[in-house]
Amino acid sequence: MGVVTALAGIGDAAFWAALLAKMGASAAIVVLASLAVERAGPLVGAMIATLPLSAGPAYTFLALDHDAAFLRDSAVASLPAIAATALFIATYAGAARRHGVAASLAAALAVWIAAALLLNRLGGGLWIAGLVTTLVILACIGACRSFRAGGPLPGRPKRAGDVLVRAGIVMALVVAVVLAGRLAGPGAAGILAFAPVVMVSLAVILHPRIGGAATATVLTLSLPGLLGFVAALVALALTIERFGPALALPLALVINVGWNGGILLASRPRRRHAVPPPRPPSLETDS
Template sequence: MVASAAVVVAASLVVERSGPVIGALVATLPISAGPAFAFLALDHSPEFLARSTLASLAVNAGTAPFILLYASLAQRFGLLVSLGAALLVWSGLAAALSVLAPGIGTAAALNALSYGGAYLLSHPYRRAARPVRAPARWWDLPARAATVMGLAATVVLAGRWLGPQAAGIAALLPVVLTSLVLVLHPRIGGPATAAVLANSIPGMVGFTTALAILHLTVVPLGSAAALLLALAICIGWNAGLLAMTLRSARRTRAGRSSSAR
């Protein structure tokens, strides 16, 4: 629990100081789901983890509508309405998808449709904010740490008491994105916070891919090797997105310099 909290708090500090694009890439690393799956691997067999990750993959399709709805509502409404509505929709979709319990092919297709549509529809919100520069308040870090520690405990207990499907759903709670909204929305406003979440959609594609690979490889490779492979996919994907972002920024600056001359 303490290790998970330390990772998430450190990542959230980077998000607040690096702007919406780079901050979103940090936020979409598996900084809450990763430790949750590691705890499940310590307690259970690879077969249990495979069933959990399949449930997680299905529920993961609901995170794109969560991001899109919050980004849209945050342009006009306050924190309670914007985040409350987004969490309500996520909860409804998670419940429906857990009942349907789709197989790996259907779950992958649902994620492709969900994130592809959300990426297209979120375009107006991705460039609508200034970089994040927010002063800290004394209770921010303890609140974030407590939230993540609570998630870690919930996932472990769900795995022991309720089985792999419940553990997989608990591991995919949007804790990091929700905590960022709770911290940033009151301090920098809805549109700026929406830009962070809207820019997280490309990074979530890498996380989704890693989740599918983890499900497919955990039994043949073993839990440790499969988890490391999934982590490498997440880091490599986001590193590629970062390189593309920096290259695009350099081209933009070069074009402006040429125009000025």
């Protein structure tokens, strides 16, 4: 009966009007952010990529359609998706140095789907999911250590179709999340909300233009930023029912942004106290 009601709501014109608005808003956010990624350098770009560019709007729209308990369950279900994204990045980074974008993406997405489904079946609640996700991310950081070295991104020509690719990917995700939330419940919605949309967009755009090695550098530099997602989701799950979406969602955003900002500050080279150069020997002699 619930599925019939959900299907009836999907057929309503107001539903599709709201969905189109959600698709447009989310696409605009991710397109603008991914353009910034390409101009900010590998580390800054990686930290931008691990902001909740697609998940944030997805959770905001879920909050408009569902209650706090639904969002809490979605947050717990999102944690395995974060672990799967770490495995996606590790797989792509390893494949991109030897293969093209299509083969690398196919392998990485297959790993993401399998990992998200498998880890989601483990259960255990919020704390077990958070611990497992953290351990997976740390393992991927260690495994990808050799891929992190890299200088500034090489120059690349602009292509008008890039914007359409990025917009199309994120709009497809918004549709999937909204429909999953209505038809399949919080588990599917939570997993899809953290599908690696930004990572896929960056791979599709950057790999053909700057090469697989440089793209692998950008993606692997984003792995520490995924730990900010874990902290934000745990905070969201703990606060959403007590404080409501109006406070819990901004708090999760602040945690995520603060974590990435801390990584950037910690990565800044420390300025050493300048040692004054020795004075040249005086030409004057003592009389």
